[in-house]
Amino acid sequence: MLRFGVNYTPSQDWFYSWLDPDWKAVRRDLEAVAALGLDHIRVLPLWPVVQPNRTLIRRRALRDVRRVVEIAGEAGLDAGVDVLQGHLSGFDFVPSWLTDWHRRSMFSDPDAVAAQVHLVEAFEEQLHDLPNFLGLTLGNEINQFASAMHPTPMSATTEQVTSWLGALHGAGPRVARHFRLNAEFDAVWYADGHAFVPSHSSRFGGMSVVHSWIFNGTAQGYGPMSHESVHHAAYLVELSRAFAVDAARPVWLQEVGAPLNQLTEAQAPDFCERTVRAAADSETLWGITWWCSHDVDRRLGDFPDLEHSLGLLGADSEVKPIGRRFAELAAELRDRPRPASRREAVVVPVDGADVPLSRAELSPGGGVFEAWMDRARAGARPALVTSxxxxxxxxxxxxxxxxxxxxxxxxxxxxTSVSDAEVLQRTAAHVDG
Structure with missing residues (x-):
């Protein structure tokens, strides 16, 4: 069965609601999600709320996370939970013991790593017995903090990232049916020199995770409703499979959305449908989790404008046209026949450590990307494999x-991995040059 769900963004006070949850509002939100016929949510607590001091994990905050999972279960929804938040919708939520006067790298400082390991295990202890609990994702696109593009990057080498992932994954979940995963944004595939490498995404934990956003240059270079844009998520699913040791390893399309800084509101439902249908044509896809459940209320300030329009539901919980379309796709595709294996593959040149010789060639506009898209346009259903x-x-x-x-x-x-403005600037500079 193919899973269909949403990244849960609370309609009331966004993720700031973790400071003082309103359980009636949470129940109302999750019943609205369940009414769409979806089967799971992704829960994203704020890291500083849960672990405000390196040696303090707030038990009340953990109980609040548990209560959200319980309410989801009462609505008929399973729930996966993230641990390190990290980064959400243009804002960083990093505890003060990692910043300013106490600045240290979360990836390499021994005390910081130990504190994160402790937090992962505290979440596991709090949630493992709930029947609708799916498992833990270590954090939301945490690799951005190791990126040179970040305004205050935390230094890390690839070897340090490997050690960090090993520590946080530990022995894995205590219950076999649960997952423990790590989730990176697309610099892991596309950015040369990035400390996180494809094997980190495709070989740690029980499932690979991809996040697909077309404002990374795909929409700007090809057009928001182009073949390349509506197949970008499918491409990432296949790219993640190229680096997996186990050919049957599941892949979770954990984030994908219809950003109205590239699309029009009228285009969004069709973009959703074409993206979902393309991604669903993979025999190892575990599920598709749309970003997001609810629009961010416009009374909240300083969000990028697109964040106020990404929901399947409005901030008032009214179902939007894109929400109806996603619900229809879930009903149609959940029990789809298992897709056939792909018989041809585009080759990704790698070195002896399975790091791509050029990650730029994998990115939108690169040779590997172009070759895969050309074959997909011709109906060939291409995979990708390393050299x-x-x-x-x-x-x-x-x-x-x-x-x-x-x-x-x-x-x-x-x-590029940062902003639309930088994407356009870099694209223009490249073309003009």
Missing amino acids: GTAADTGALSARGIERLVSADPTGRTFY
Whole structure:
């Protein structure tokens, strides 16, 4: 069964509601989500609310998270929970013991890593017995804090990231049916020199996670309703599979949305449908979790404007046209027949450590990206494999791959990992040059 859900954004006071939850409002929100016929939510607590001091985890905050999961269960919804928030909708929520006078890297400082491990285990202890609890994601796009694009980056090497992930994953969940995952934004695939590498996403935890947003240069370079834009999520699903050791490893499309800084409101439902149908054509896709449940109320200040329009429901919990469309797709595709294996694959050149020789070539405008999109446009249902896998006939056979496609290395690169303004500036500079 293909899972369909939402990233839960509270209609009342957004995620600031973790400071003082209104349980009637939470129940109203989650009953509205369940009424769409969806089956799960992703819950995102604010890290400083739960762990305001390195050696203090607030038990009341953990109980509040548990109560949200319980209310979800009462509405008929399963719930996955994130631990480190981290970053949400243009705002960073990092506890004070990692910033300013106490500044240290969350990825390499031993005391900071130990505190995060303690927090992961505290969440596990609080939630593991709930029948509708799915598992933990370590955090929301935490790799952005290691990016040179971040205004105050936390230094980390790839080796330190590997060690950090190993510590936080630990022995894994205490209940076998639960997951423990890590979730990165697309710099892990697209940004050369980024400390997080594709194998971190595709080999830690029990499932790979991808987040797909077309304001990363895809919409600007190709058009918001282009073949490339509506297949971007499907491409990331297949790209994550290229770096997995287990060919059957599940992939969760944990975030995908219809950003109105690129799309018009009238285009959003069709964008949703074309994106979901393309992504669903993968035999290892676990589920699709839309960003997000509710629009951010416009009385809240300083949000990027698109955040006020990303919900399937308005801030008043009224179902929007995109919400109705997503609900219809969930009803239609949840029990879809398992898609056939993909028989051809575009090759991703990698080094001996399975790091892409050029991540820019994987990004929108790059040669690998272009080759995959060209084959998808031709109806070929392409996969992606690393050059290491391509040289191993046994590995190719395990994946059902019968034909390899070499990428054209001359494509333009439209990708950046920060803002639309920078995307456009960099794109123009590249084209003009």
